Amino acid sequence: MPEKDPGFWASLIAWLYAHRNESGYAGLAGVMALLRATYIGKETWPRRFLDAAMCSFFAFFLQPTLQVIGSVFNWNFSEDTTRVAAVFLGFLGVDYISSKIRRQIDKRFGDSDVNSQ
Numbered sequence: 193m194p195e196k197d198p199g200f201w202a203s204l205i206a207w208l209y210a211h212r213n214e215s216g217y218a219g220l221a222g223v224m225a226l227l228r229a230t231y232i233g234k235e236t237w238p239r240r241f242l243d244a245a246m247c248s249f250f251a252f253f254l255q256p257t258l259q260v261i262g263s264v265f266n267w268n269f270s271e272d273t274t275r276v277a278a279v280f281l282g283f284l285g286v287d288y289i290s291s292k293i294r295r296q297i298d299k300r301f302g303d304s305d306v307n308s309q
Contacts, residue, residue, distance in 0.1 A: 217278035221251030224282025246286040251278035
């Protein structure tokens with residue numbers, strides 16, 4: 193069982209230490225998403241925490257994604273840019289971003305009822 197293996201915990205701590213910047217961005221995005229969900233009055237706490245968790249998940253992978261995009265277009269993103277983008281992602285929220293993406297997809301593929309979702 194992994195919880196009784198000291199090597200498991202050592203490797204988990206080493207992985208967390210190696211990804212401390214991404215974890216910080218993800219934590220910032222999660223806090224911003226939780227504050228935004230509380231401010232706009234989402235109906236239940238589980239829904240607020242789910243939104244914060246999804247924002248944290250996306251923010252964790254934001255820096256590698258920006259690095260890939262930057263390498264394709266020959267751009268260079270600093271760590272501060274990633275931090276600001278993660279907080280902005282947390283401020284907007286996953287539900288807002290997904291509704292915008294759905295609307296663009298519906299427009300592009302010619303869905304007649306754009307406001308159905």
